Amino acid sequence: MAVLEAPTRPHKKRLSSDRQEWGSPATYFIAFVFIALCLGPVIYIILGGFRDNSQITNSPAGFPNPWNFDNYAEVLASSTFWQQVGNSMIAGLATTIGVVTLGLMASFILARYRFAGRGAMYSLFAAGLMFPMTVAITPLYILVRDLGLMNSLAGVILPQIAFGLPVTIIILVPFLKAIPDEIEEAASIDGTSRLGFFFRMVVPLSLPGVVTTGILAFVASWNSYLLPLFILSDQATYTLPLGVQAFASQYSVDTAKVLAFTSLSMIPALIFFTLFERRIVGGLTGAVKG
Template structure:
């Protein structure tokens, strides 16, 4: 009976793993097909591997010039969102502040209100700040939009940490900043890594913000390069799949790089 239950569990896990992997395999197979082959058999295995699709997508989509912008945006947005979210999340999650619920409710509005409903007022705000059509015109709104989810995530994580450790450090004479940097942040490593991965994914894939606030082809990120494969009367499906494959490589690489640290942080005890 035990062996049967264990086998059933592994079969269920294998089923969910296949459901998770199938979209990736479909995109990767489509990236190595011709458009005619995709139209004939969208879900089939490619008969001939067209590796030249990746090179053509890199050139046609101008990924060589756009990838530098994506790296620049991620290098600014991800650290800033992570730092501000940790500071605000720690204050809202562990301290009793006047108007705490009102402040946290204001952050929650950033999650509940869709970007499409605020992009026009935000456009005028960016214009009035004098950063429209610059790198900062993309970075500043991206940081502001990322803070809502970041504060929500880190506040929930900080509230789940045991208070006894930080209280013991305060009794020993540690300042609040030392408690935050030396005790709380190491314990919050799983939440921080989760926020870094998710925010990097959001920043790397952002599309509307650069188009609205960048307003210059030299400021576009890699995600906008896929537009070159969509014409007025035709869509090059193989090139779109190849472009998506190229754009997703950094996200997959970052997740695989931080996965081990995420698991170690999740399994680490508070007294480690």
């Protein structure tokens, strides 16, 4: 299971000649500059929330002086913000559970059974990877409307599950293929049915892949913009990305408050990512190697 090992494997031994040719201060310097460029805008957003509007107008690139906690306090005290956090949570968790459950079942079939049309089925899902939601959004909107799911989170969740399946299946199939046949034989000798094998052996053994795909699905749902933009027009059903944008246009003169709202809305995805970074990187490795 190279997929599991990749992120935690001790780093390969470097050749001694490398270090002499490349002074390591230069490496650190370039890494530092790159990190600074990556984080600069994020820090701008977070610090901007601690300033007030006159500070931002007078010195657009300055630091908070004095520090102002009112913006964050006001956002945290507003029921709109928490309602949107709740909506995003519901959509994210439901999407994650749906993608992982359906994806695991389909991957199990694709990985462990030989049947006519198996290649075609895999290609069908893999093809979905090539076509993100943008292409299908107009008819998808009509479809969801005709199903009576406009302005409901279900209208966002179901398409998100469908569009999350390709990545999930492509990551999970190698995991399930890697389970040795001997385990399945042993299980069947012990009188376990195929379904029993699925629940008792496959689910626990593929847990790392399941976590990876689950996190990817959750973060994708948490950040999803286009689909909610089409489906959710009632403020009460807004997820955070829509809420952030509505807030930004509603309070366009109150830059500091917009920045506070924006930085608070990115915290959950960042926490999730930090906790599971190794798994995500590991899962991507598996996907690349196929």
